[in-house]
Amino acid sequence: xxxxxxxxxxxxxxxxxxxxxxxxxxxxxxxxxxxxxxxxxxxxxxxxxxxxxxxxxxxxxxxxxxxxxxxxxxxxxxxxxxxxxxxxxxxxxxxxxxxxxxxxxxxxxxxxxxxxxxxxxxxxxxxxxxxxxxxxxxxxxxxxxxxxxxxxxxxxxxxxxxxxxxxxxxxxxxxxxxxxxxxxxxxxxxxxxxxxxx
Amino acid sequence: xxxxxxxxxxxxxxxxxxxxxxxxxxxxxxxxxxxxxxxxxxxxxxxxxxxxxxxxxxxxxxxxxxxxxxxxxxxxxxxxxxxxxxxxxxxxxxxxxxxxxxxxxxxxxxxxxxxxxxxxxxxxxxxxxxxxxxxxxxxxxxxxxxxxxxxxxxxxxxxxxxxxxxxxxxxxxxxxxxxxxxxxxxxxxxxxxxxxxxxxxxxxxxxxxxxxxxxxxxxxxxxxxxxxxxxxxxxxxxxxxxxxxxxxxxxxxxxxxxxxxxxxxxxxxxxxxxxxxxxxxxxxxxxxxxxxxxxxxxxxxxxxxxxxxxxxxxxxxxxxxxxxxxxxxxxxxxxxxxxxxxxxxxxxxxxxxxxxxxxxxxxxxxxxxxxxxx
Numbered sequence: 001x002x003x004x005x006x007x008x009x010x011x012x013x014x015x016x017x018x019x020x021x022x023x024x025x026x027x028x029x030x031x032x033x034x035x036x037x038x039x040x041x042x043x044x045x046x047x048x049x050x051x052x053x054x055x056x057x058x059x060x061x062x063x064x065x066x067x068x069x070x071x072x073x074x075x076x077x078x079x080x081x082x083x084x085x086x087x088x089x090x091x092x093x094x095x096x097x098x099x100x101x102x103x104x105x106x107x108x109x110x111x112x113x114x115x116x117x118x119x120x121x122x123x124x125x126x127x128x129x130x131x132x133x134x135x136x137x138x139x140x141x142x143x144x145x146x147x148x149x150x151x152x153x154x155x156x157x158x159x160x161x162x163x164x165x166x167x168x169x170x171x172x173x174x175x176x177x178x179x180x181x182x183x184x185x186x187x188x189x190x191x192x193x194x195x196x197x198x
Numbered sequence: 199x200x201x202x203x204x205x206x207x208x209x210x211x212x213x214x215x216x217x218x219x220x221x222x223x224x225x226x227x228x229x230x231x232x233x234x235x236x237x238x239x240x241x242x243x244x245x246x247x248x249x250x251x252x253x254x255x256x257x258x259x260x261x262x263x264x265x266x267x268x269x270x271x272x273x274x275x276x277x278x279x280x281x282x283x284x285x286x287x288x289x290x291x292x293x294x295x296x297x298x299x300x301x302x303x304x305x306x307x308x309x310x311x312x313x314x315x316x317x318x319x320x321x322x323x324x325x326x327x328x329x330x331x332x333x334x335x336x337x338x339x340x341x342x343x344x345x346x347x348x349x350x351x352x353x354x355x356x357x358x359x360x361x362x363x364x365x366x367x368x369x370x371x372x373x374x375x376x377x378x379x380x381x382x383x384x385x386x387x388x389x390x391x392x393x394x395x396x397x398x399x400x401x402x403x404x405x406x407x408x409x410x411x412x413x414x415x416x417x418x419x420x421x422x423x424x425x426x427x428x429x430x431x432x433x434x435x436x437x438x439x440x441x442x443x444x445x446x447x448x449x450x451x452x453x454x455x456x457x458x459x460x461x462x463x464x465x466x467x468x469x470x471x472x473x474x475x476x477x478x479x480x481x482x483x484x485x486x487x488x489x490x491x492x493x494x495x496x497x498x499x500x501x502x503x504x505x506x507x508x509x510x511x512x513x514x515x516x517x518x519x520x521x522x523x524x525x526x527x528x529x530x531x532x533x534x535x536x537x538x539x540x541x542x543x544x545x546x547x548x549x550x551x552x553x554x555x556x557x558x559x560x561x562x563x564x565x566x567x568x569x570x571x572x
Contacts, residue, residue, distance in 0.1 A: 017531070039533075041533070047537070047538065047539075047540060050536075050537050051537055051539075051554060051557075051558050053535075054505060054535050054537050054558055054561075054562050055557065055558050055561035055562060055565070056561065056565055057561070057562055057564075057565030057566045057568075057569055058535065059503070059533050059534065059535045060535050060536075061524060061528075061534070061535060061536040062536055062537045062538055063536070071524070071525040071528045071529065072528055072529075073529060073531075076531055
């Protein structure tokens with residue numbers, strides 16, 4: 001998802017403080033460090049991945065975002081990134097609240113369960129969809145709370161979370177999501193990328 | 199014990215005001231170095247040793263004739279690569295390997311200090327070692343690091359000298375000694391003091407040594423360095439060179455024999471009064487005390503990049519206490535990374551060949567250095 005990284009990078013302003021929540025092996029952190037002059041840290045739950053990050057000299061904390069974000073003061077980051085991780089949390093609502101407390105703005109990307117291939121898979125095969133973005137079987141997927149672009153849009157709307165930017169990504173092609181094309185994008189996009197603030 | 203052969207030592211003439219109120223000057227600070235300082239003087243690493251450690255990190259310790267306590271971590275191409283870095287380690291003051299301590303002779307009385315030696319704190323140890331920077335003309339260290347009491351010194355160093363180290367790696371430590379930590383240390387001290395040869399600390403002047411007390415102190419402490427699972431796996435209920443129980447108080451079990459051995463070799467290399475002084479320094483350690491319990495304030499001015507490391511089976515300085523340091527640093531937006539290494543070797547993990555630990559340490563150090571020198 002090179003394109004996703006580029007979009008995230010475009011959202012972030014120079015000389016800002018950034019936190020990557022669920023930073024995995026640090027690929028995005030490195031990408032952003034190489035492209036932007038920013039002060040970036042990460043938090044990662046897996047021991048193996050945190051060790052990979054720290055081994056690269058990155059400022060990453062091994063921890064559980066659902067509990068450990070509480071140690072960061074209010075608005076201590078300009079941007080908090082949550083890249084394709086929201087669906088893996090036990091309580092995504094609390095995580096979003098925390099992101100918006102810790103960060104002045106949050107960048108959230110969601111794999112779209114409303115993508116037509118996903119829908120078709122379930123409709124035609126009758127089994128849990130497996131796609132490029134959702135490669136795991138139902139029994140071993142880390143994804144607990146899959147949602148669609150429309151779900152996330154609605155989620156923000158109902159909580160007065162401001163959507164500064166909403167982009168749809170399909171085969172590396174970017175388009176804007178708005179109220180009038182929401183249903184179409186919800187069918188055609190693989191990934192939604194949102195810049196939100198409270 | 200203290201033959202002073204092959205011991206490099208610096209005489210510190212600058213007076214050092216100790217936390218206890220006394221001032222010391224013209225005192226020795228013994229140290230050892232590995233690797234060489236580069237032209238830019240930006241590759242120096244100061245390692246702080248733990249309770250029973252010393253300045254001999256790597257290679258053969260000239261006093262004990264055994265491998266240095268961090269030999270597998272410090273050396274050519276090792277985690278702390280002496281081909282790249284200039285590594286310095288000093289014996290803490292109140293120690294017994296060449297630095298000013300209770301086994302030194304008081305020139306006023308011509309007697310060995312014993313317990314007339316002033317009480318030393320972690321802060322005092324660190325302030326004494328800061329003189330090494332002037333001596334080697336190092337403006338800023340690349341790194342300070344250490345495990346256990348070494349980690350406490352790392353925290354104290356960065357707190358005292360916020361612009362003197364680029365990176366800091368406190369390992370398996372705490373910012374404040376817990377009641378349990380103090381309790382174990384008190385057990386050790388009481389066992390030394392209960393030895394008839396301790397003679398209120400005056401044993402060295404009377405050609406005696408509280409071997410038994412010191413050895414029991416070491417045995418008790420040694421248990422706290424290991425994990426229950428680690429002990430069970432290594433020893434279980436295995437018997438020592440015998441087919442069955444002897445129905446006596448001999449060392450029937452391998453664990454008993456192992457602990458007795460650990461105690462007996464310890465007394466050959468360590469001074470009982472130093473043990474009292476150093477454990478006391480650890481007990482007095484509470485970095486946030488000066489700041490009314492707000493640990494973050496201890497690091498307020500720091501620009502140092504931290505890596506905090508803990509071990510899953512360490513119950514002496516558990517992950518939760520290491521994480522408190524991380525939390526305090528995050529609260530002020532300091533640059534802090536943290537990993538908890540999986541190991542069943544208990545607190546001692548930082549001294550042992552734990553590949554995940556050593557690899558993480560090595561890569562973090564090298565990558566941080568290349569970013570700084572870039």
